[in-house]
Amino acid sequence: MLRHLVRVRAIARAISSHSIPLPFTFPHSLSSSPFPMAAEDSLRKSLADKLAAVEAQGNAVRALKASGAPKAEIEAAIEALNALKLEKTSIERSLVGGSDTREAFRQAVVNTLERRLFYIPSFKIYRGVAGLFDYGPPGCAVKSNVLGFWRQHFVLEENMLEVDCPCVTPEIVLKASGHVDKFTDLMVKDQTTGTCYRADHLLKDFCNDKLQRDLSLPAHKVSELKHVLAMLDDFSAEELGAKIRDYGIVAPETKNALSEPYPFNLMFQTSIGPSGLSPGFMRPETAQGIFVNFKDLYYYNGNKLPFAAAQIGQAFRNEISPRQGLLRVREFTLAEIEHFVDPQDKSHPKYPEVADLEFLMFPREEQMSGQAAKRIPLRDAVSKGIVNNETLGYFIGRVYLFLTRLGIDKDRLRFRQHLANEMAHYAADCWDAEIECSYGWIECVGIADRSAYDLRAHSDKSGVPLVAHEKFSEPKEVEKLVITPVKKELGLAFKGNQRMVVEALEAMPEKEALDMKAALESKGEVEFLVCTLEKTVTIKKNMVTIQKEKKKEHQRVFTPSVIEPSFGIGRIIYCLFEHTFYTRPSKAGDEQLNVFRFPSLVAPIKCTVFPLVQNQKYEEVAKLISKSLTAAGISHKIDTTGTSIGKRYARTDELGVPFAVTVDSTSSVTIRERDSKDQVRVDVEKAATVIKEVSEGQRTWEDVWSTFPHHSSTSADD
Amino acid sequence: MLRHLVRVRAIARAISSHSIPLPFTFPHSLSSSPFPMAAEDSLRKSLADKLAAVEAQGNAVRALKASGAPKAEIEAAIEALNALKLEKTSIERSLVGGSDTREAFRQAVVNTLERRLFYIPSFKIYRGVAGLFDYGPPGCAVKSNVLGFWRQHFVLEENMLEVDCPCVTPEIVLKASGHVDKFTDLMVKDQTTGTCYRADHLLKDFCNDKLQRDLSLPAHKVSELKHVLAMLDDFSAEELGAKIRDYGIVAPETKNALSEPYPFNLMFQTSIGPSGLSPGFMRPETAQGIFVNFKDLYYYNGNKLPFAAAQIGQAFRNEISPRQGLLRVREFTLAEIEHFVDPQDKSHPKYPEVADLEFLMFPREEQMSGQAAKRIPLRDAVSKGIVNNETLGYFIGRVYLFLTRLGIDKDRLRFRQHLANEMAHYAADCWDAEIECSYGWIECVGIADRSAYDLRAHSDKSGVPLVAHEKFSEPKEVEKLVITPVKKELGLAFKGNQRMVVEALEAMPEKEALDMKAALESKGEVEFLVCTLEKTVTIKKNMVTIQKEKKKEHQRVFTPSVIEPSFGIGRIIYCLFEHTFYTRPSKAGDEQLNVFRFPSLVAPIKCTVFPLVQNQKYEEVAKLISKSLTAAGISHKIDTTGTSIGKRYARTDELGVPFAVTVDSTSSVTIRERDSKDQVRVDVEKAATVIKEVSEGQRTWEDVWSTFPHHSSTSADD
Structure with a gap:
């Protein structure tokens, strides 16, 4: 019985459920508290880098003055110096601020995301629904780019069999998978008003609050509360109920008494057909659609193992009380892979291609002994048996490449192994790709070797053998x-x-x-x-x-084993927003401007095109370039408003648009790169080609910068 | 009140509901019966073409013999002649066969689709659920290609604002749109067993059956039954009930008495959150997500009109008793555009780009007077006011281009204007893109000028003004x-x-x-x-x-007007399957082989790569080419089985793979085109580039054919 529960909680954890809470968290963090440490480390490193940069730039300014360089050049250097100083101050402030800063940073990101319609609370004019969000135009484009890259990186490169199954699922399928019986969270009700709460949330809030506010708590009490926080996920309904009673926890708004905790199934239920006799659910994951098709897919693959099937689609989870904004939602996009292998041979022919990668890993051992995550070469992790097998290792490596190419900061990405008590008894091994953001370390991808469990469950329930054959x-x-x-x-x-x-x-x-x-x-x-x-x-x-x-x-x-990498697309995108967001001072220095440093691959729009001034000739050139970009399939936007060029740049920087073409003559134009703000001059006829090459990655900006004449910022920059 | 009903029935009709039934149908077909006519016309034209081809090929054979050409050449020409004769015979059979042939043709298509996993009845190992289908690997690839092209053709080229809203929708939104009250079909129940039926289906089946079987029916009875069929969509519950009683219609399986017809809401209902107090539904269309966001999107567009928003996503419809396979399903993918315009100016700047198109149109007038659809230049239709305005005309033109580029046969595609009784009172004009397939003419895209109705409905319900401003x-x-x-x-x-x-x-x-x-x-x-x-x-x-x-x-x-092109993606794909399917004799002439003539744009895989024989050197070359293709982003498959080359070609033809690379040396390979079966020899290093160019449309096969040396079929063809 436990197995279902664990499978289900593993899903929950990986995709749409609770991230590890702050500041007190899972067992492994009791002693090491990895999140704040890592964040602080990273801040201290940035600060050191910035101090060095300030010093170097200071020297450069002095050198320029000494050499009697032109006034404009000196001024530009001073300006750069001031910008660096401002950034340094901002890091110092972050270091002091701690969680306040994290809150403030998140607020800055979220404000920008909402204002620029990366996302919109769904049904806003009707006051919205908790846990439901729309992607607005730029968010939708980012999502579409992330999914496109996922298809390229996994489905196409690995020749996976992609399928597309309905969201509406009959009860029997989810009965077999264990979701009908065990996909639950424990809930308590306000005895008077009937308002529902997640039992573990109330207990967590109580403990955190107590620890933060009551500084006179005796040491044994502190350690008890910390222990409760650490055990939160393992409490039974009875244990949770007992704690709630012991601590006298009541409904937060009304102070009314609470019911005993009882399980609430997190699936959206519905009824298929008009009779009311066929219960159905909105699928909580896409994986089951693949498992029930195993037999056909195996046949399609010429009755050969290994092969992988993949699915991208909506999944649903009727959260009791959604928190954490875009991280815990009631409907989300999953991208899941089920890689079927012979349990006697989990080698992978392409494993050598990733074996030399090295990144932050957080094995069970290190978590239990209170150490921090550490950089381990994948080859060592597999050869030492830390990672159970080559195929699992291969996917860990591929996930690392996928996330970092999207723009996830490799220093805030780690692969954390599940502890024994987190893992289903049938699972051979399980690793989560966790990304650090202002909410802490968030599980964004789960990579599990689930052995033969799922296929067996559906074989048993359906009576159809889901097996493979090896002919002697x-x-x-x-x-x-x-x-x-x-x-x-x-x-x-x-x-x-x-x-x-x-x-x-x-x-x-x-x-x-x-x-x-x-x-x-x-x-x-x-x-x-x-x-x-x-x-x-x-x-x-x-x-x-x-x-x-x-x-x-x-x-x-x-029965084949299955190795399952499962991606919570919305979570990855949210973390990407945080990792790529930064601010920099405006030219006048009177305000901080927002920038998303999206790689071209994910940028919602690759390029803006605008005439420097409103003028028919320039607008015609802009339209010409726009037409070429459309033909080349490069998403872009024309901006013919009369707004100042600086404001127009700021507007596109805030959308993370990597390149801007400014039309300031009819023969050549300037192309500006977002982060460096460097500009080059390119002939009108070549502009679209250069943008295509640099935004599709056939050419780097450095290469463009060294090929074309530079353009001084005075005429067209902010 | 009628307005809701009509809106809803218009949606129903356009997307996921009843296509026009055969052989007795809507008013316009009572006298002209356009479907069988068009099908027959098209068959007769094909037959004439084929006869001419047979004659020409016969002459060619005779000429070859007279000129003493090599034996192999003559044999090849004779083979081609025999193939043409076989195709001619097959068309003749179709012309004689009528509806039996249509059934047989559909069965051949559907068998191939199921066998090759283009689609799979969902949850098959649990005996499935009516109206739910999975796309298997090739189907999923076709769908993804169709959606990718839709994004390119509409969203990117028109700079539309794409959004992505949840499927779970709170009641209030669908109350405002009218779906809660009026998105219903009339249902009757078997009084004893409780089995549910669509009332209009039972009446339709009764009338059709009577007309087909009872040849002694008096003329007035025949005309009465035909009249009932024509009015089917317009009957109220009372009228339907009266007819069912009058005709003594009982439950088809049990012969039990039936209940009176009553409305059944076609939305899947669920509950949001744990309280059970917030009813929600799975959205029946994606459009409402756009309307409720109008204010933000208008702001995002710089408070300027016109602009269009678009959304691709799942929609749900809890059909009473789904029929017609892939055409009437309970969950489907919609792609919808809401183009907002100033009601005082419905011109479109890009209208001239499509005005010269000419295609089959079926205006209201022609339908009412019993004429057939006819080819009309779009420019005339707009200038004469047959199509209400330029923007509507522009989208009709763009839809025509979209569908025909996908591979829809332009002779089996028509734009049918809604009759006055089909259209909501607020609608200015409405046209359906109907595609002819074995089920008749199927509405696949609805293009409606819905005036200000939807925005007003949400303004009223939410109290938030959804309006535009024109500053003087x-x-x-x-x-x-x-x-x-x-x-x-x-x-x-x-x-x-x-x-x-x-x-x-x-x-x-x-x-x-x-x-x-x-x-x-x-x-x-x-x-x-x-x-x-x-x-x-x-x-x-x-x-x-x-x-x-x-x-x-x-x-x-x-309040802006909205022009709404709404695409039923699954229906378009199914019609595409039928339009691109054909059979041709195997080389031995002993069997008919299936082919899908997908354009490269939609083909699930662009290319297969296989060594002519199992041989390590050839396999290495195949892998090399595969690697280049992957890098170029061209989907392909390696086939290293030892099966005969002919069988391998047949296998890929059946998946609609347009090109095959056969490795029969280490320096050069042959590339074969699916439909002509022509082959050219290309250097190994150039192979991937040629495939990329020809499959992405930068180069035509004719061009490849005239550039590279031809390869005789003896060594590598079937």
């Missing part, structure tokens, strides 16, 4: 252990429970069966745990025969 | 008609109905108000229809003042 070149003589329950004796002994005992006996793994055989032969009887009965029964010698038999076999029939 | 350069003196109901008098006269009368008076259009003013002045009273009361009341002179007043205005505030 010639028949093999094999010794097989045959377990034959003696039903008559079992029936006499266990009556109505006979079937459950028979099934449990037949399902024994080889080693357990051999142990039983030995025990029966020596002692005549043995105690045997029947999980489905939740108790131990006594098996006597006459109730079962266990013996090895020789058989000729022509093929091996087995 | 200087204040304008305007004469405005002011309608002032005298509430006291109206209250005395109409008591509880006063409010409804006041609202109706205030809402009068200018012309109606002026007529009323004149009538009140001459006669002292006037009859006035109050829709919300569903009756006429008498308005007396003392109950309202109507007069023109002069005012200074600084801006015009108005």
